[in-house]
Structures are given as structure tokens and as C-alpha cells.
Amino acid sequence: MQKINELLEPYAELEGAVRQLMAQLFSDACGMCTACCCRADICEEATSSAFLSLLLERQGVKAADMDDRYGWLDLHGCSLEYGRPPICYIYFCDQLLSRLPDDETRYASTMLGKLMNHVGHQALGGWHLVEIMDPADLEKVDVDGLFxxxxxxxxxxxxxxxxxxxxxxxxxxxxxxSAITSDED
Incomplete structure (x- = not known):
């Protein structure tokens, strides 16, 4: 488990940077949205995933802190600094994409959304890092591949x-x- 613990800080730093850049790009649109795609059932992945649970623990967040109806959402969006399921970054509604000025910006934004998914892709066989539910299975993860x-x-x-x-x-x-898009193969 020592090796996976070494991944926590750099993973959290990258996720925090991704979160901050996404907020700069989209907070005006997401903040005004009344049909948020964020749901408590998606937020639950953060508490059931062995890896994401370690990230929540690292920031002092407990599963009991999650609201049954709104998940981790508060008036300012997601309250998690890091430890979100990758889908929270990958998914872009049509309204968000249509607000972007051109195809190049849409491409860069889409790649930004794929970064956290890329890190955990095929961490254990065909399993993504956040799909691993048993903490003991984290010992079997290809940590060098994750790094x-x-x-x-x-x-x-x-x-x-x-x-x-x-x-x-x-x-x-x-x-x-292109290294990020290779996950789609």
C-alpha cells in the first residue's frame, strides 16, 4: 500500500489543477445551470472506490458528510477539492461545448476532461483505478504504470x-x- 500512498499527493495536485482550470473555463455556465448533471449516485463512487476513499480521507472528508440528495454539491459546485470520479471531468453537456469559441478550444477542453481518467486507466488488468473497490486490491495495482x-x-x-x-x-x-487519446483504443 506504500506505493499507492506515494501516488496520492501528485494525483491530488494534478486533479486540483484540472479542477481549477475547468472552473476558469466553465464556472459561469455551470453556475447558471438549473439541470445539473451532477447527482448523488455519481458522487457515491467517491466513497465506494478504494482509491478515491483514500483521497477523501486525506482531506478529512467522510462518507457520512455526503448529502443523500445532492451528493458533494453545495451552492458553489462540488465541495471536493480532489477525489472526484473521473466522469465529473469527462462529461461535457452540449450547452457547455456550444459556448466554446471554436473546435480547437473544444478539443483542448475535452482533453482536459480526460486527464484524470487517463491516470487510472487499466490500473489492474482492465479495471480503472477508481473501479477497484477492495482496498486489498490496491496492492496489486501497476503503480509504475500509474506514475x-x-x-x-x-x-x-x-x-x-x-x-x-x-x-x-x-x-x-x-x-x-495524443497519449491521452490512446485510452480510447
Whole structure:
């Protein structure tokens, strides 16, 4: 379990950075939405996943803190700093995507949403890291593979962050992002 514990801090840092950039990009639209896709049943994954539970514990959040109706949502959105299920980042409603100015911005935003999913992809056989429910199974996880995917996600985050500042994706930036799209194979 020691190796998986070493992953917690860098994972939480990346997720916090992704969360912050997404808030900058979308908080005006999501904050005004009255038909939120966020539901308590999705939030429950954070308490049933062995890995996400470790992240919740790290920030002093207990399963009992989750509201039965609203999950982790409060008036300002999700109250979790990190430890969200990857679907919380991956899913973009049509209204969000239509607000983005062009295809390049939609592409960069979609890649941003895939970063946390990328880190945990195929952590144990075909299982995603957050799909592992038994804490004992975390001992069997390919932690070196997770760290490799974390590095790829961090590099992709830097590319996306630069795109948000410049509005341009170079050929090398697209190559960096291609590691993230390889999860779809």
C-alpha cells in the first residue's frame, strides 16, 4: 500500500489543477445551470472506490458528510477539492461545448476532461483505478504504470494550460495530447 500512498499527493495536485482550470473555463455556465448533471449516485463512487476513499480521507472528508440528495454539491459546485470520479471531468453537456469559441478550444477542453481518467486507466488488468473497490486490491495495482500515466497527464495539462494562454496548439503539443487519446483504443 506504500506505493499507492506515494501516488496520492501528485494525483491530488494534478486533479486540483484540472479542477481549477475547468472552473476558469466553465464556472459561469455551470453556475447558471438549473439541470445539473451532477447527482448523488455519481458522487457515491467517491466513497465506494478504494482509491478515491483514500483521497477523501486525506482531506478529512467522510462518507457520512455526503448529502443523500445532492451528493458533494453545495451552492458553489462540488465541495471536493480532489477525489472526484473521473466522469465529473469527462462529461461535457452540449450547452457547455456550444459556448466554446471554436473546435480547437473544444478539443483542448475535452482533453482536459480526460486527464484524470487517463491516470487510472487499466490500473489492474482492465479495471480503472477508481473501479477497484477492495482496498486489498490496491496492492496489486501497476503503480509504475500509474506514475507513467500521471506524467503523461501532467505534460498534457501543461500543453492545455499553454493553449488557454496563447490560443494555439503546436504539432508537438498535439503529440503530447495524443497519449491521452490512446485510452480510447
Amino acid at each position: 507513467q500515466r500521471l506524467e503523461e497527464a501532467q505534460a498534457a495539462f501543461e500543453v492545455i494550460e499553454e493553449f488557454c494562454q496563447t490560443g494555439r496548439l503546436s504539432r508537438s503539443a498535439r503529440e503530447t495530447l
